Amino acid sequence: QVQLVQSGAEVKKPGASVKVSCKASGYRFSGYGISWFRQAPGQGFEWLGWIGLYNGNTNYAQRFQGRVSVTADTSTSTAYLELRSLRSDDTAVYYCARDRAMNYYGSGSDNWGQGTLVTVSS
């Protein structure tokens, strides 16, 4: 079955960077895209970025441009989210999620990682 397993919780100081991993299994990694979302405590969802593993394209939310990078290592079926210049309001649970359909961005996300809590505090 499809599984996305994320790396563990992180505590970072303001100004630092964090890199969260998302290891996929149970499907052809290179056939789908992966999005990254976050959910601040008690809040709704915010989309940060996407990578298409079938074409290498990336897209980012404008408000995070320059601070966020989404990459992947197809040899290990792992996607990564890096967020730089962290601020206290970046404290959130970060999720990776697979596109519902192959080669089809914007098709919804049908499988999600368990989430990674990133806490930014001095």
Added chain:
Amino acid sequence: DIVMTQTPLSLSVTPGQPASISCKSSQSLLHTDEKTYLYWYLQKPGQPPQLLIYEVSNRLSGVPDRFSGSGSGTDFTLKISRVEAEDVGVYYCMQSIKFPPFTFGPGTKVDIK
């Protein structure tokens, strides 16, 4: 960015009774490919979201048929024909026609009376 709104923001339902959630978008979600890019997710307590409905009205495999989606353009509805205890959580609508970014509604919290 496209703004998504939902009503109500909370809903308390007696088991076996129906429930309905409205979602409105600030722009039409109908694409030139004739698909409408509106999705419904449910986040149960302590879990990541799960996709229930894609492209307005298509249930994901395994989603009970008591869940149905409808609507067009900018107005959409999620209906639960008979609410069960396992349906509690927060329901979100999301658009992906204008990408980036995907945008979500604020969520509707459903609990059981």
